[in-house]
Amino acid sequence: MFLDLTEEQKLIQDTARDFAKAELEPVAAALDQSDDRGPLLANLKKLAELGFMGLNVKGDYSGSEAGVVAFSVAMTEIARACASTAVTVSVNNMAAEVIQAVGSEEQRRAYIPKICSGEYPAAGFALTETCAGSDPAGMCSQAVDDGDSWVLNGSKIFITSAPYAGVFVVWAVTDKDAPKGKGISCFLVEAGTPGLIVGKEEKKMGQHASATCELIFADCRIPKSALMGKLNDGFRIAAGELAGGRIGIGSLGLGVGLAAMDYATRYVTERSQFEQKVSNFQAIQWMIADGYTELEAARLLLMNAAYRKESGKSFAKEASMAKMYATEAANKSCYKALQMLGGYGYTRDFPVERYARDARITSIYEGTNEIQRLIISREILRNSS
């Protein structure tokens, strides 16, 4: 058994860490507080130029062909500095991967290089609707066959990067009468298509720099060639691709948790109360031990899921385990870290309150952790009956 990263994976981790420290960390706090997304978009462009938008995408489509383990460690390093940047990168990778997995050769060549190169600042993954969150098969948006085009009507909610995404992977019902989940198809919709409207942006608790918006389709006409994969096979595609995305979100959570624990651990070795360093108190030492142990367990679960995906093994259960555990470890670590800073942790003069707000969403998006538990237990029960 080999638990170390390869030289290439280490170099990618170092590159991500060096870049994050130099370019992302210095602007993360300001991005959290301001409406100006200029620095975010500039950094996304630089990350694309370095190859971070298609880590697990083939070189033929301008990807880095670096694999899933590299994707995981890169996401963690980026998230250590800026979770908003990290989620954008994660969704971009997911969009590029889904197009690579199910798109036609023409679709791959048309869109993936634009995502990987940064020509598109971002890409969108538009699944969730008001009527379909944890239960995406219950979606209402429709695509109607109108001869040489499809006409989309309906709306999506909570779509990451919507205002600056160049292309959206969109799911819609194509057969109303089919059994649940069997009548949904997947489409590629370019930004700027008439009838595609970016709606209201959510005001969120955290991850402020990453836009989360409504997406409205009002007689949005797209060419016949915009259908991706087989007709009515879209739900299966979504389920498969979300499993990969979960490795990204788990890795992101791990990064935020590590950032919080690292900050708090340094802090307690400097802060004194009762004539001694706060780190002398066993209560604080146990927080350090528990926090880092859980994050280490999260890392190993993530590495396992990433390794399984990379080597072509089944990985849905492992990805759900890793996402669920890592994002809960991240949340707990952020709250421990905040506690370790006392009142200062609650103020904006220190980054820990931002980490705690940023971490909170990770146990919700790309499938709530309740849904992860459902996937995990379903898989286990299926194999034991």
Added chain:
Amino acid sequence: MKLLVCIKQVPDMESRFKPDAAGTWYSESDLAWRMNEYDEFAVEQAVQLREKLGEGAELTVLSIGPDRVVEAVKKALAMGCDNAVHIQDPAAALKDPWQIASMIAAFAKDRAFDLIFTGMQSQDRGSAQVGVTVAEQLGLACTTTIVGFEYDNGTITTKRELEGGVKGVVKLKTPALVTCQLGLNVPRYPTLPNIMKAKKKEIVAIAAAELLREEPLTTTASFHPPAKKGGGIVLEGEVGSLVDQLIGILKEKTAVLR
């Protein structure tokens, strides 16, 4: 034109260093390793020249050390070096600068490099001897601590930073060796596709024994953290008496006042 850049892998300088069992160097366990920072500037400058010269130029990166240094070599390849040489030496840390320089010189001797780049010094040993000693052993023109570099048709023009911020300009003709100071350029991040492609570039391995002919000229006798300073002195009393006490101490114990 044949170019060579020599790099060293060093511990992350934020590491906690502990002396090794012999007490003559640091213990290598639990350290994270990376390319010596000065060498990143050397690699960047070499790659920029390599790109400017285009076809017909060849840039080789060389590193001496145990297997782990291959990671730093791969970074240099990903930044744009064409090929690599790994001089395999598990005990490189025990060699003195003279021996390290001799090994590089022995490798370079019959290979007719037109220009060799090195870092000004390593972050861990900091001798600043290796580059200049290689130049001396090979009979090359040499300038050190460069913060500016231009090359035109066999002539190198370098800028050097002198004490107090004064700049000097030094010109030299190839074959030559330059040692690079921090700030010479902006070292690029290796792109991910290039990191993956570097896998396919050749890394020639040469055993240290094939190149090492020299005995050390110096030995490191001890490696240790500074002795713990005693607690500071707390002066007490009226302001006037505090000033007198302070002046007394400065006169007696330091060179600040005479």
